[in-house]
Amino acid sequence: MKQKKTNRKHYTILISHSIAEMYFNNFIPSLILTFSEFDFDFLIKNSEEIMHAVTNDKNVIGLIEKPTNRSDFDEIILLEDQMVHVGSPDSPYWIMREKNSGTHLYQELYLTQNDIQLHKITTNSLSFLVKLLENNIGQTIVSKKALDYLPQTEWKDTNITRKLTLIQKTAPAKNSDAEKLTTFLKTKIKQHHD
Secondary structure, eight states, rough: HHHHHHEEEEEEEOOOOIIIIIHHHHHHHHHHHTTTEEEEEEEEEEHHHHHHHHHHHHTEEESSSSOOOOOOSSEEEEEEEEEEEOOOTTEEEEEEEEETHHHHHHHHHHHHHOOOEEEEESSOOOOHHHHHHTTTEEEEEEGGGGGGGOOTOOEEEEEEEEEEEESSSOOOOOOOOHHHHHHHHHHHHHHHOO
16 A cells, blocks of 8 residues: 555646636546546645745646746646626725735736726635625626626626636656646646637
């Protein structure tokens, strides 16, 4: 039994909130079955925390909501994600994600572009943000994919898109376990988007 345990490989997949809730859930069973010789940790964190963790460990894969343009990372753009303005345009509240969230950057950009100045509600949870919108509290921008969870909520397109990005410490070697895992994630996330 000890021998069997030492032959197993271990990977940590760190996932941003938006990717975890809107793109990742449906293929976890397939991932686990396909890579049955791996032990996985799946952790939900914001983009800054993920970048920090990837910096320190080659067996960590990060899925974040923005390119990093860092020379010490191997980055793969998974897809472009359209952002939409959701919630009642008459609401005096703007719902923000926490500062180190990938979504926060785009929310700030949208506020600046549109000279929007409202009272702010901040949360570190996409689920909580969706619950506020479901209860007609506030407005914000989110991934268009979030509309699946907000069928009754008013929305309009924006000119903002973001790139969902896979990051690793170094590029995986050809035919390595890391390359197979990266290819699997890239394929499944693109399939789930289409």
